[in-house]
Amino acid sequence: MATPNLFGETSDWRKSILSQLQNRNRQECQPFNDLIALHNRLFESAAALRTENRELFVENETLRRQSLERLPRNSLSDGKPNDRVQALEQKLLMQQEELTELHRRKGENAQQIIDLNKKLQEKEKQLNALEISLKDSLTVSSTLRLDTQLYQNKIKELENLLQLLRDEHQALQLTCASLEEKLRKTQEENNTLVERLIRYKSKDAEKMNEENENFVRKRQAKLQKELEEAAKDTRPTSPDKLGEGAATVLENTLPTKLSTKIDSHEGEVHAVKWSPVDRIVATGGADRKVKLWDVSKVGQYESKGTLVGSSGAIMSVDFDCTGCFVLGASSDFASRVWTVSDLRLRVRILIHVGCIILAVWVSSLELNYL
Structure with a gap:
């Protein structure tokens, strides 16, 4: 079954792993198929030769008995065996040697089979370990896939939040620009009002200055007139009988003694x-x-x-x-x-x-x- 990977593509990783395992088994087991078939053929040939050997042994014993019964007594006394019996014995010896060789080959083949069984068990253990590792890897892969999906969702949420913050920042910048423009206009109006207020205060001060100057001039004229009248009147007069102007004149007379310095x-x-x-x-x-x-x-x-x-x-x-x-x-x-x-x-x-x-x-x- 094809499953999407992290990049959105599909990969038949199960089929790929299965094909790799089949290729490995084929490469490791195929060299021993001929050996196993040869061992089976040798085992069958040994069994057939063993059967044939028994039959020849029985036939040989039968022929020997028959030959002993048919031989004349003088030939028995001479002790010369029959040619056929010798041929049979030689054939028997050859078959025994061949049987021995077959037994030796059988032992070697058995030893090779034992070694191959050990290797096969080791390979099966390795295969089991690889299958366990594959399961663990699949579990980790599924966990990582879930984590990746979770992180992708978080990234999307953060991007949305960032866009929202950007929009708010832009709105705040527009608001700030508007407020700065209002502040500038307000400052200009304030400066205008301050200038107007200063002009009005200056005019009021100038008017007050004129009023004070007029008041001072009138007061000086009044004092001058009172002094002139006092100068014309030479009669002694007490301060109680003098008017306010004369009292002022007396008060403004020059001092004769220093009180405090x-x-x-x-x-x-x-x-x-x-x-x-x-x-x-x-x-x-x-x-x-x-x-x-x-x-x-x-x-x-x-x-x-x-x-x-x-x-x-x-x-x-x-x-x-x-x-x-x-x-x-x-x-x-x-x-x-x-x-x-x-x-x-x-x-x-x-x-x-x-x-x-x-x-x-x-x-x-x-x-x-x-």
């Missing part, structure tokens, strides 16, 4: 601001630091901490209305907010406007978002 910064000092709730002074300088000083004791000062984080010189400082936050505007076009309690940087605002005006404007917001 603070060595606050390593370089120039650009900004100074009083806290609205405590006797704390905030100073900012060219060393990129904002320092807090406690001046509650007359003639003495104590450092309350240093606010760091600016990458440019501090140009303006300001407190919020509660005195909890300090705003510093620096020359790097950024404003920063620190907390007074723990001296930590909380907010960094980057706006391309003037730093001093920015400090005043952010201070007017009172930092409610904090």
Whole structure:
């Protein structure tokens, strides 16, 4: 029966093995067929000669008796045998020699048959061993065929899974490309909005700057007018009777005595601001630091901490209305907010406007978002 091999082809391996075994038996047994036939013929010839020998022996004995009975007594006394008897004896001797030779050949043939039987038994053992090995090989072959089929099924499953993963990977790539495109568009929109916000903030800052300049000019004009009126009035007047403008003039008069001198910064000092709730002074300088000083004791000062984080010189400082936050505007076009309690940087605002005006404007917001 033809069975498909691993490559899908058909092979009559059973017929092939059977034909190989028949050829081997034919090659190993055919040389001994003539010998066995010769042995059989010799055995039959020996049996026939043995029978003939017995018959001749009986005939010889009969002839001898008859010859002895027929011979005259004088011939018996002479002791000369008959020629026929001598011929028969010679023939008998030859047949005995031939029988002996046949016995010898029979023994040799018997020995050869014994040897051939031993070889035949050995060949049968080898044949049995080969048959057992063939059965084992067939069992292993069937097992391997089943394993091969199983592995082929696994390969097909893995190929299907790989194709599925490829499809999922392609879908994810398409999704990723779509998301990247959305991200790019979102970033562009964000940049546009940031630019618009910066423009709006710049306009608001410029407007606030104009309002502050107008306020400063009005205040200076008012002070100038009050000073001129005060200069015209030469009568002595107590501070209680003076108006608000005159009190302001008295407060802004030049000091006559140095109360406290603070060595606050390593370089120039650009900004100074009083806290609205405590006797704390905030100073900012060219060393990129904002320092807090406690001046509650007359003639003495104590450092309350240093606010760091600016990458440019501090140009303006300001407190919020509660005195909890300090705003510093620096020359790097950024404003920063620190907390007074723990001296930590909380907010960094980057706006391309003037730093001093920015400090005043952010201070007017009172930092409610904090």
